[in-house]
Amino acid sequence: MYWDRKAETIQQEELEELQLRRLRAIVDYCYRNSRFYRSKLKEAGVHPGELRRLEDLARLPFTTKEDLRENYPFGMLAVPREEVVRIHASSGTTGKPTIVAYTKKDISTWAELMARVLTCAGVTKRDTIQLIYNYAFFTGGLGFHYGAERVGAAVIPSGVGNSERQLLTMRDLEVTAFSSTPSYALYLAEFARERGIDVGEFSLRTGIFGAEPWMRQRIEEAYGIKAYDNYGLSELCGPGVAVECDARQGLHVWSDHFLLEVIDPESGEVLGPGEKGELVFTTLTKEAMPLLRYRTRDISMLIDEPCECGRTHPRIARLMGRSDDMLIIRGVNVFPSQVEHVLLQFPEVAEHYQIVVDRRRSMDVLRVKVEVTERIFRGEPEELLRLKRELEEKLRSVLGIRAEVTFVEPGTIPRSRGKAQRVVDLRKG
Amino acid sequence: MVVEQVSVFVENKPGRLSKVTKILGEAGINIRALSIAELGEFGVIRLIVDKPHEAKAVLTNSGFTVGVNRVLAIEMGDEPGSLARIASALGDAGVNIDYAYAFVARAKERAVLIARVDDIKRAEEVLSREGIRLLSAEELQSL
Ligand SMILES: [Zn+2]
Numbered sequence: 349m350y351w352d353r354k355a356e357t358i359q360q361e362e363l364e365e366l367q368l369r370r371l372r373a374i375v376d377y378c379y380r381n382s383r384f385y386r387s388k389l390k391e392a393g394v395h396p397g398e399l400r401r402l403e404d405l406a407r408l409p410f411t412t413k414e415d416l417r418e419n420y421p422f423g424m425l426a427v428p429r430e431e432v433v434r435i436h437a438s439s440g441t442t443g444k445p446t447i448v449a450y451t452k453k454d455i456s457t458w459a460e461l462m463a464r465v466l467t468c469a470g471v472t473k474r475d476t477i478q479l480i481y482n483y484a485f486f487t488g489g490l491g492f493h494y495g496a497e498r499v500g501a502a503v504i505p506s507g508v509g510n511s512e513r514q515l516l517t518m519r520d521l522e523v524t525a526f527s528s529t530p531s532y533a534l535y536l537a538e539f540a541r542e543r544g545i546d547v548g549e550f551s552l553r554t555g556i557f558g559a560e561p562w563m564r565q566r567i568e569e570a571y572g573i574k575a576y577d578n579y580g581l582s583e584l585c586g587p588g589v590a591v592e593c594d595a596r597q598g599l600h601v602w603s604d605h606f607l608l609e610v611i612d613p614e615s616g617e618v619l620g621p622g623e624k625g626e627l628v629f630t631t632l633t634k635e636a637m638p639l640l641r642y643r644t645r646d647i648s649m650l651i652d653e654p655c656e657c658g659r660t661h662p663r664i665a666r667l668m669g670r671s672d673d674m675l676i677i678r679g680v681n682v683f684p685s686q687v688e689h690v691l692l693q694f695p696e697v698a699e700h701y702q703i704v705v706d707r708r709r710s711m712d713v714l715r716v717k718v719e720v721t722e723r724i725f726r727g728e729p730e731e732l733l734r735l736k737r738e739l740e741e742k743l744r745s746v747l748g749i750r751a752e753v754t755f756v757e758p759g760t761i762p763r764s765r766g767k768a769q770r771v772v773d774l775r776k777g
Numbered sequence: 778m779v780v781e782q783v784s785v786f787v788e789n790k791p792g793r794l795s796k797v798t799k800i801l802g803e804a805g806i807n808i809r810a811l812s813i814a815e816l817g818e819f820g821v822i823r824l825i826v827d828k829p830h831e832a833k834a835v836l837t838n839s840g841f842t843v844g845v846n847r848v849l850a851i852e853m854g855d856e857p858g859s860l861a862r863i864a865s866a867l868g869d870a871g872v873n874i875d876y877a878y879a880f881v882a883r884a885k886e887r888a889v890l891i892a893r894v895d896d897i898k899r900a901e902e903v904l905s906r907e908g909i910r911l912l913s914a915e916e917l918q919s920l
Contacts, residue, residue, distance in 0.1 A: 720786045720819075720842045721842055722842055722843075722844070725784075725786050725842050725844055726844040726846065727782070727784035727821075727843075727844025727845060727846035728784070728821075728844070728846065728875075728893075729814055729816050729819075729820075729821045730875075732786075732816070732819070733816065754818050754819075755786070755788075755818070755819045756788055756819075757786065757787065757788050757840065757841065757842065758840060758841075758842055759840050760788075
């Protein structure tokens, strides 16, 4: 089932033609309407007219989150203020906040892409969808909201918090689809279970999640639904950049609107399919705040094979981490989130773990410390040795390098709010 | 007839054993036997105590991860070769001894072998057929 069959199943050649046409237009548009980009392009010595092939994109300079911060609030605008109909903001966890502005057409395009996303996840006009998102400032709530309305579903903007009421709404209004952060979905299922409510008995059948690494199986089992991963970021629009289809073998990037590149985060070089790197997007149709080669710091890879769903848009693998968190161990790029993904597959392993990188006899050593609780230790060391073997095997196959699992007493790994503290790098120099 | 063994997970660093025994001592729990399994960076302290569930509670409260599992307390005669007799009786019957450790009760001058086996029921049958006595938790306490 497609929302826009023609756009979603466009032939490769036709898609590339469209991309090139739009790319040339947007670069020209940026050059003419954005002071920021005019000076940036001049500095790089690129004139819009010189873009002849899609590969020429690599000649353009990157845009970073730092650029957005430095030009806060309106320095990145490419339209007069009066054309702006909405402004979202992201809280600056480090320093200044950033904003994203939309024209009327931007909002409409966004809704259209979200309609594609929701249809991919099986949402139709017959569905009732509960959107458990913080609507304030953030893009998640309204992004899904507009898309779901466009699809024609009944939308419940339930916001965040008040779990009791969320559950009541879900049950009484016979909600069939919902979207929230994965961690809240898991929390809500737990909350219900503690009160003797089985969310698996509700009318739910589909869910869309994203924004953080999550374990599909846990959510699907708790709710008895099919769960889909989606990807987006507020700088590009919000959710609506990429989503899983029924095959759930990667996320289709709506590349008629977002031109994707995968680069080596160190060298900036463009990588090929199957190579792990940082996602870089060029917005092809945005009016208010177009972005050229925007570095997302999100790590994934391009899957360049036809998908069984019939959509021709390229896919990316589920996110592997953030380039800021990347560790280079024995020359291999390792992301803490990859370790987390592996640990999530062992539900008995407590959520408290720590990644320690050290150097032993000039050799990098990766250790994963796991706290021993009664869920993994019932008295016999064999249980631990078996778990250690299984974890190490799985880590090796996912990371491509050996990791050593060590067991520590409960409560010995420092508790902190930030996930950054999950990683300790003891290497010098 | 089985007795309960308390197993404590510890990191392999100084002072863990003394901490465990101190906690038990302060709670008035008597240790009958103790053995340590060392497995690289961690270890398991195995204890036979007079009050296993209280022992688990006080240790858990102190932040340790503790398991309680079932083992056999086998009375060893004082004639030579009694350990070999136990081992071969079990071995012949296809019962595996995962690990074992012995202790001598000072008061009654009796030796006891604590053994973890893979088939408790079968081990009980075989040993009783051989006339080897298993001690109950109560008997163990009175030693
Ligand atoms: Zn597909």
